[in-house]
Amino acid sequence: MKSAYVVTFSLLCTLVAPRAALSVDYPLPPPGSRLIGHNQIYVVPDDKKNLEYIAEKFDTGVLLLLEANNTVDPFLPKAGSELTIPSQMLLPDTPREGIVINLAELRLYYYPPGGKHVEVYPLGIGQLGRETPEMVTRIIQKIPNPTWTPTANIRARSAAQGIKLPAVVPAGPNNPLGRYALRLEKGGGEYLIHGTNARNSVGLRVSSGCMRMRAGDIKALFSQVAWGTRVQIVNEPVKYSVEPDGKRYIEVHQPLSRNDWENPQTVPITLTSAASKFIDNPLSDQAAIDKAITRRAGYPVQVNTGADGAKKQEVRPVNKHRRTSELTEQRSTTQGRDHS
Structure with missing residues (x-):
């Protein structure tokens, strides 16, 4: 698991009252900025x-x-305490096209045609042993009101736990795929981006390889993307940038663990050659970078030589809005790796 909190939190946290989800919409930064x-x-x-x-x-x-608030009670935050909402980030080092998913931060980035803004959504990904793979692929099917046909592996795992799954789960509120699903080409069409009836699972490593989104988020994304949209899935726990004004930033997330006993807060992070070059640059403050890699706060920290890399970042409201549209309803049978 990525965090020691994942299993306990997903089992113990209570359901919250339904609310409309909000997509977070950011203007794209100028050329050379991330x-x-x-x-x-x-x-x-x-x-x-x-x-x-x-x-x-x-x-x-x-x-x-x-990640951003490493001393907060994961079940019931203390009244009056201040939480950092990590709504500042560096764009992944990928083409700004279509859908980009960074597994290490459990986020989906959508770049609508026109190149003026990017929409950012949280998502759930594959659990340990059933990881969501890195890939470059495309959307080959848009499925409103999907049914769910459990795969043989999912049925076997459930049976071993004493759970007998039906052959097909019809569309509706109890469907593990939610109301909308996007099928990816690679993997024989087994990987989906979809909704979920397990609302607390979004933002965690809990699926069988598919990617889950909150109901309002998948509806907004589904209404915009077209068949053939490019999808790139990467795993970048360390992102960095040299901004046009010369400021240097590093953003460090806990890496995805590879076994049950690995602690993602302390396990060594494998750096790419480009990241190592950024870190070794004389304009980068080594102490600030070491602190950022140790802390793994999940938001950008300035690490210029002579700058206070540990200082609290400027905080401002984020422009948030929800995009929705009425969709033509049609039923389609969906077989996927995910079971909730």
Whole structure:
């Protein structure tokens, strides 16, 4: 698991009241820049809401909140405490086209045609042993109101736990794929980006390889993407940028663990040659970078020589809106790797 909190949190946190999800929409930065957004500070009210409620309120993921706030109670944040909402980030080092998923940060980036903005969504990904693979592929099917046909492997795993799955789960509120699904070409069409009836699983490593989104988020994404849209899935726990004004940033996430006993907060991170070159540059503050790699806060930290790399980042409100459209309803049978 990426975090020690994953299993316990997904089992113990209570469901929150339904609310409309919000896509987070950022203007694209100028050429040569990868920095978008600003972190926000949220003062926890005395409303007895759990961390999943706050994550959904800001359309982010639970693990992202835990990275940014490593001392927060994952079940019931203390009233009056301040939480950093990690809504500042560096764009992944990929073409700004179609859908980009960075597994290490459990985020999906969508670049609509026109090149003016990017939409960022949290998502759930494959659990340990059933990982979501890195790939470059495309959307080959858009499926509203999908049914779910469990694969043989899923049926066998469920049977071993004493759960007998039906041959087909019809479309509806109890369907593990939610109301919308996007099928990817690679993997024989087994990998999907879809909704879920397990709302607390978004932002965690819990699926059988597919990628889950909140209901409002998948509806917004589904309404915009076209058949053939490019999809790139990467695994970048370390992102970095030299901005046009000369500021140097590094953003470090906990890497995806490879076994049950690995601690993602302390396991060594494998750096690419380009990241190593950025770190070794004399304009980079080695102490600030070492601190960022140790802390793994999941948001950008400035690491220029002579700059205070540990200082709190500027916080501002983020422009948030929801995009929806009415879709033609049609039924289609869907077979996927994911079971919730």
